[in-house]
Amino acid sequence: MVHTTRSGLVMPATIGNITADDVQDWVRLQEAGQPDAKAGRWIRRPASPKSAANRHALLWCIVQAAIDADPPLRTKNCCASTRLPRVDDGTSEEMVFLEQEENQLLRKHLPDPAARDLADWLIGTAMRWGEATALQVQDLRLGGPVPTANVQRAWKRSPRGAQSSFFLGPPKTKKARRLVALAPTQVDLAQKLTHGMPSEAIVFRTPTGKAWRHANFYNRKWIPEVR
Template identity: 95%
Template sequence: MATIRKRVRKDGTASYQVRWLQGGRGGTWEAERFEDVEQADAFKKLVDAHKQQWPYGWVPGQGFVEPEQNPDDVLLTDWARRYVDRLTGIDLRTRDDYRREVDRHISLMVHTNRSGLVMPATIGNITADDVQDWVRLQEAGQPDAKAGRWVRRPASPKSTANRHGLLWCIVQAAIDADPPLRTKNCCANTRLPRVDDGTSEEMVFLEQEEYQLLRKCLLDPAARDLADWLIGTGMRWGEATALQVQDLRLGGPVPTANVQRAWKRSPRGAQSSFFLGPPKTKKARRLVALAPTQVDLAQKLTHGMPSDAFVFRTPTGKAWRHANFYNRKWIPAVAAAMETGLPRQPRIHDLRHTHVAWLVAANIPLPAIQARLGHESIQTTIDRYGHLVRALDSDISAAVQAAMGGQPPSDRGLRLVGA
């Protein structure tokens, strides 16, 4: 272990020398001098923590020295805005949302150097520790001095993960820049809050009788038709309400609906709140096979309508808006259904989740479900719905029983540690 030696000068002042064998017994003697005993003790603890080595980043006689700053280094928020503004392949609303994430959340990051000094974050100086501190800030929020209020509310694990993903891309762009602004992505090994830390599931899955109870409470036939379509096809709200007559192929051996557009939110300040754009991802462009009940519904709704007419329309003949459906149709129906025995409070998007649960219960393979839902990756399907796959439970139990010789497990041949 390192030791501290006090040295008294001729003028009566003292200095403190920390001495240690570099690497432990058998190494060479190293020393560092301090004018303050508390600083010497802090350094001694660092040497011991580094197993009798010079602390990483410590320069003898100078202390912790920050690496020389890249002359092209810029503030993190400035680089992040530059990155977002140069992204291609995203719609205007997504770019607007990214800018808001940068200004409201990524801008909170600061850099703390090894001596504890807090300074503005740049794209070149942020470290893995800075990122972890920022994640903790997202998780904890910032309470107000007034009880029960927040300056900044705690972020959900999903929101934190989404913001961290954006930050990862921003930092990676600095690595890929010419010339590079840094050599390592400090977001690579961040420990994020678990998305499933809650005690209740985020998704709601309805049994068939539960949906029928909810359906009866949707008193508007147009709203009921749309709910039937959502739960019967698994389409997203923005996809189903953007369907036009020309997207349907109701004849032939396999009737289909062609998902090729979806409603998008306009950037803030635009005259119109929504516009028609491409689906969420490339694989969201897909053909969805229709069951006979959906074919009958589509024929009823589109008979005599022009090709560019929307399949699902309000009683006044206009395209559905989410807020209108949610506030005037969905919320009253859910409340009425819960008063008559519905044990869950589903969201509109839970009709899509319920559709998947019904397919899983019918032993439809997850890759087929991925294609039907338009998930970009099979991993998304597995992460969200893999826990529902129970079809092989009996086979797994039988395999375990066979491996154990058909006998119940026993403790023969086992003993407690220390017994």
């Protein structure tokens, strides 16, 4: 990042001279990237909206620390009014929820009992796909006044080059670690699926006993039956 004076002089940016215009120019440069003189190459590729926002958030904290210092190194946070690129690129899809009649119709057209059980659980608990399919027997508390499912892990996609495509990790956010109260129908379903299973066994399994993969369920079960 650089600082441009009112006279047009460009100099290195410091915590004391950086301005709101400097920060805005820096964000725009991230969006545009830095192309190489050779066609089709980049010195610095354009940053995604999320990456630009994350870097801006870090800079905001650094500047705020300078304001809170004793003695203060500056009086105003130059990041406060920055216009950031929209993370969704200006497009978004409205969430769609199934009506009860639609749910029953879909259930009727899911002939695979394992797929139907998973669909019922997803609809009834509103758990994320990666959370529901990562549930283990030990996560369920089916007795007591309030039966629960303890959400403490989810499926994650491995980086490119890793031997396995997916692994079990923490949920999407800290708040996603939670207890989900179960209705009687969900308790009955969980008891049926976990009877005689070891504590670390996956609750929802394919007909061959393997963990579900989203692409297989979506392409082979969900889309054909929705159609």
